[in-house]
């Protein structure tokens with residue numbers, strides 16, 4: 001064991017192999033629900049160093065947990081409790097290697113923080129559209145490994161759709177240079193797509209070539225009160241028809257979710273809070289390539305049509321960027337407000353947009369019938385059919401006891417409802433170690449066996465993130 005630590009120190013330098021002191025930042029997951037124990041945290045500075053670290057760990061028989069910003073919500077990026085796993089942190093690999101304006105691409109190292117990539121693109125006059133509340137800490141490597149979604153998927157797709165090429169270190173320590181900026185490349189199996197979303201179980205992503213877009217001339221945000229979830233879906237259809245590719249964000253928030261923001265963040269102004277005629281509010285974003293005046297005109301036409309059709313009972317359009325940021329801030333504050341309210345049970349699910357109202361009616365009814373007083377925090381990326389359908393203990397109840405007694409039951413009720421509506425139990429957060437059992441229940445046996453075959457073929461020794469996503 002000491003021999004391995006010595007070798008790792010020789011490869012990356014002594015200060016970058018951490019074994020003592022407070023390793024909480026690497027050993028504990030973001031929600032602080034799981035804490036593991038690492039043999040060491042290793043921070044290589046180059047792809048070659050990553051490859052050398054992998055070879056050293058394989059030779060010594062130790063498995064590796066790749067880690068980016070450690071903001072993942074499925075407990076995939078922290079070590080288990082054995083004290084034998086090496087955490088390989090990409091935090092020192094942050095360079096922007098190249099930006100090709102004519103090809104609309106940027107090549108960055110995996111440890112580059114998402115916000116840094118957004119700012120780099122902006123400085124060069126482009127847009128890198130991936131956007132999520134953890135963007136100040138999460139990394140592009142982690143985004144790719146989890147195929148992160150976020151708030152712009154309705155227009156630009158998940159991280160997968162934004163990636164053209166990858167550089168990956170394999171479980172035997174080889175380097176695959178697939179950093180192509182090609183938009184068309186049909187030369188056999190798509191290895192890039194195999195690695196994206198593999199949550200560190202097949203390879204370590206060390207760099208990526210990502211797509212850039214022209215900066216829109218204007219972005220406008222509106223907040224609408226809607227009389228029902230059915231009307232929210234109708235509003236989405238109208239927005240697609242009237243705004244076309246201009247529709248870049250469409251989020252839904254239930255009144256209970258908003259009431260938690262009102263309660264725990266009283267400094268924030270929450271439009272239509274407590275409006276009984278509006279059980280849901282919708283946040284819409286319209287990006288326009290012409291001008292702000294043109295964007296405003298089209299947005300106003302959309303909202304007018306939505307009022308007339310009865311899809312919207314009231315709405316505000318942000319006057320400027322500050323107001324737009326304030327509205328987005330309310331939406332992004334829901335998870336924190338929920339945490340303030342107490343321990344809760346999270347679900348990141350997707351259902352075909354057209355079936356969401358029926359799913360929510362069904363799941364609400366089942367949960368309220370089975371668990372008296374349960375409180376449902378429902379919000380999410382309705383434009384992508386992705387809900388964060390979360391469950392909070394009854395008012396005044398002890399959150400810890402609620403989780404101990406009810407978590408399994410709640411998860412079973414919610415995931416069975418998801419299955420009944422042909423949805424997915426993990427829309428954008430991945431499987432990690434949290435949902436391995438659930439995946440075994442809900443994924444088809446054929447799909448599971450194919451996934452196991454891929455894992456066995458690419459990582460026969462089980463070096464990368466063993467036991468996560470699929471058990472072999």
Ligand SMILES: Cc1cc2nc3c(=O)[nH]c(=O)nc-3n(C[C@H](O)[C@H](O)[C@H](O)COP(=O)(O)OP(=O)(O)OC[C@H]3O[C@@H](n4cnc5c(N)ncnc54)[C@H](O)[C@@H]3O)c2cc1C
Nearest residue numbers: 068069070071072076077139141142143145148149200205
């Ligand atoms: C407040 C908050 C809001 C969030 N909102 C969203 C959201 O809207 N949409 C969304 O999709 N997610 C969201 N997330 C989840 C999280 O931010 C994303 O999953 C993000 O992509 C994780 O990136 P990371 O760098 O923190 O990865 P980590 O947490 O470090 O790792 C996540 C997984 O990827 C693997 N991994 C990390 N880096 C690499 C690499 N270089 N090579 C191979 N494997 C690697 C890890 O082993 C682990 O399995 C949110 C999280 C928080 C805390």
